[in-house]
């Protein structure tokens with residue numbers, strides 16, 4: 588049964604080839620002191636930086652920069668950004684980049700006026716901000732996380748070997764607006780493109796593989812999965828295909844803007860496993876998910892058999908006639924595995940730098956979520972991770 592819920596998503600989206608022009612509409616709404624936040628330099632190479640700086644200048648903004656936000660942004664980088672934002676008396680944070688840059692901007696937003704240690708408060712104790720936060724805007728250049736339209740922020744602490752995401756309950760933490768220009772994603776390396784595609788797909792799986800009720804969200808999810816599979820095959824062969832890339836960008840936003848989780852239970856164990864792998868290896872997010880997914884799904888398949896059967900039939904067009912439920916369900920996972928191999932995803936954690944001696948630590952760092960078909964015991968996590976090494 589559809590549970591009770593509230594739904595509000597205040598992020599305004601501007602989608603399409605000319606969408607950056609809308610910065611001229613959005614920027615005047617915020618104060619003069621802007622922090623431009625970006626990553627390791629891709630936006631300088633592809634010209635997005637120059638375009639954004641020109642619009643900021645035109646709007647008379649007093650701009651300071653936080654550059655070098657790394658993939659899987661760290662807590663040390665967060666402390667640095669808080670100082671910059673405080674020194675600049677920031678009114679507005681403009682993130683130009685992928686999920687890492689956008690997540691990071693949200694982390695700075697909730698930390699600038701926070702008197703406590705933000706790592707402890709937000710990422711260990713999962714508290715909500717009780718201080719003034721800064722508005723965030725996002726110009727997205729990498730597709731996958733959905734960070735452009737959600738309140739999630741993932742930060743890595745290398746000292747404690749923890750990678751932790753906080754999905755803030757307060758919708759004020761979501762970007763005020765996001766600029767989604769599919770053309771900006773055309774310069775992504777193939778590795779990042781397919782990693783993002785798998786991230787999208789897995790976000791949908793995490794919300795789909797939970798619960799036995801009849802739920803509208805699951806039908807929406809099946810449509811989104813079919814769309815991303817279809818477009819990914821085109822983009823994999825022809826990365827410059829605007830139609831496929833724009834559909835992938837739009838699917839990414841819907842996959843994790845909280846719509847398809849309303850009124851239903853969700854899983855998120857693949858992300859918990861992947862994040863702990865990421866804490867040890869600093870590997871690309873989507874690849875950590877790809878590498879643990881099949882061992883995890885094959886492990887929980889007997890507990891969620893009917894949903895895996897439905898997944899096989901409705902998402903992968905497996906013909907169920909004359910087959911047992913188990914056969915149909917396994918054929919669905921096999922079709923998924925074939926697709927993952929076709930995209931060239933990393934299919935085991937050893938290729939991401941994980942080794943046997945890390946397994947216990949990765950398992951200890953894996954948060955156990957209660958919403959999936961089987962609440963995992965520690966030993967089962969170890970077993971899944973060992974299976975993922977191969």
Ligand code: NZQ
Nearest residue numbers: 626627628629658659685686687728729732734739774775
């Ligand atoms: O740093 P630069 O030089 O910009 O290069 C980036 C980076 O190396 C590059 N890139 C981005 N746009 C590009 C480009 N290269 C060429 N052309 C472009 N247009 O791509 C690399 C990866 O970028 P990153 O932002 O790290 O990728 P992604 O968007 O996958 O973000 C990953 C982070 O988001 C978190 C992940 O855990 C990870 O820390 N997540 C956030 C979520 C959320 N907010 O809800 C949910 C996700 O499940 C995820 O956990």
Ligand code: ZN
Nearest residue numbers: 732786790858
């Ligand atoms: Zn993800």
